[in-house]
Amino acid sequence: MRRYLVRRLVQMVPTFLGITLLTFAISHLAPGDPLQLDTESASAAGGSAAATAAFREAHGLNLPLPVQYGRWLKKILTFDFGRSLQDHRLVSEKLAEALPQTLLLALVSLFLAYLLAIPIGVHAAARPHSVLRRGLSVSLYLLYAMPTFWVAVMLLLVLGDLFPFQGLASEGAASLPLPGRILDTAWHLVLPVFCLSYPTLAVVSRQVRAAMQEALAQDYVRAARARGIPERSVIFRHALRNSLLPVVTMLGMSLPHLIGGSVVVERVFGINGMGLLAFEAISLRDYPVVMAICTLAALVTMVSVLIADLLYGLADPRIRVGEEA
């Protein structure tokens, strides 16, 4: 197991370098100079040639690109992403403000999606002919084809009177007692969480169903039934345990979808999270912020895929053997 872990960690190094290189390349291939966008410094400099040169010097913009990349890489290893071109605040500070909202949204969605997907999938495999199963499968299948932003807009259109439109907290919510604040946030979370979780729910429940169907057709299940073990126990103790493995791996792959989805959901519901921050930074060409979020998003995904793979390897020795062979 340790050898597998070391191998995976070593493999992550070139991937991480590639990610940073790609991020750096995108933001430096773009036309225009940060100076043109950095309104505050530009006006402070008065637009004179000497001041411009001084600014370029100070920010290392006149160095060759590989050197600039090296400097940037060295900085981000200590989580120093520089300052936003927009308001001159530290990028790390802006990220720290936005992260909790996105994290809350993503984790609640992920948790709910898996919490519902597993029983739905198991039920679908165990009772393939029930009316409930058919209804659920069809509605999830239809939902899966609908774009998140459409569902979000439709929900606001239909339920906009019931649920709040914007943000994660009502005005003046900070003065409420704690239970009231939690309730207020939960109320705000209902629609965004639904939008963010239904695609994952649809995919994962299908996966669980497929894995369960395969497990239920195996000999050991027939043997368990032949021994007179109750059906409930056969399904949950024998088949489900073996079907959960591929589902664990999907946990790692769900994250990039959630991060991508958060851009749209946060924009529709006006939540000041990473997605909205990224969108605004992109529209304003705030390079340091965009680069930081891109790197961070990729890093989080990479680590979660690694954790999922490790869990998988821990649970199923065949994977490790296969990797090392």
Next chain:
Amino acid sequence: MRRSRLKLRGRLALWAVIALVLTAIAADLLAADLPLAVRLDGRTHWLPMLTRPVPLRGATQQALAVRAEWIWRTPVPWGPNQTFAANAAVRDTPPPWGPDGNHWLGTDELGRDVLARLIHGARVSLTVGLLSVALCVAIGLLLGGLAGYYGRGVDAVISRVTEIMITFPTLFFVLAVLGLLRISSLFPLVLVIGFTRWTDIARLVRAEVLKLKGLDFITASRALGLSDARILVRHLLPNALSPVLVAATFAVASAILIESALSFLGLGAPPPTASWGELLTQAHRYLTHPGAWWLAVFPGMCIAATVLALNELGEALRALLDPRA
């Protein structure tokens, strides 16, 4: 048992996709500001919306219907970019107007006919979907084929590159590239989606080539002295095509979803190009006052129906081509 024909649901989906493609191709004949044919001042103009003859400049079907000796109108008598100012429509309230006898699915905020924009929007969706997936397939076949055939170093490098692309959340990446480069046109959009979404196909091709290259017919080709390139292109890749076809069908659906999300965020097709996502942006803007539900319902249904049809087609193709399913 292998079925040699698509299942009923798959056939329905295929017809739906064909209908959509035909709609996109014939969009100018279905919805236009000028009629299919008109006789004016003793001269007959055929398909004036394509030829744009001088005497008809600035005219509309509505105005021509009064002046012309004879007219053959298009099924939807509005062009996608025909605003209410051009129609000289007399109404008490400013647009968007709800569905009525003139505009069957209502108009957008500039008084442009929603149905006409939906018909022309099919063009954008399908162009982006099909072209970007063609690019994905090309890249996927090339890289997946090379990785599978040569293995070792080539495989390691290509696998790392694939991993880097998987790690970036797609929507995020596409958004950053298009936003930072300030590109707002269809062709770059196709390129960016194509260059980010090839990973699934590359992995499929690699696995397929790995499986095939140990088979006798490849050994025989090698014994005959065929070059690597010839073995790969003429013998290996054609045999790996059927899983690629299935994956490509799903990829078209996902590319259409990405395009509509980008248009929704304002980074898709440049205005005034009609696209499904752009109408939903307006729906989001007009959620409360006056509550333009028709701007949300119809475009969303178009996207969802297209994605659903493509997913169904993919499933049916899989059932047809994969003997295990």
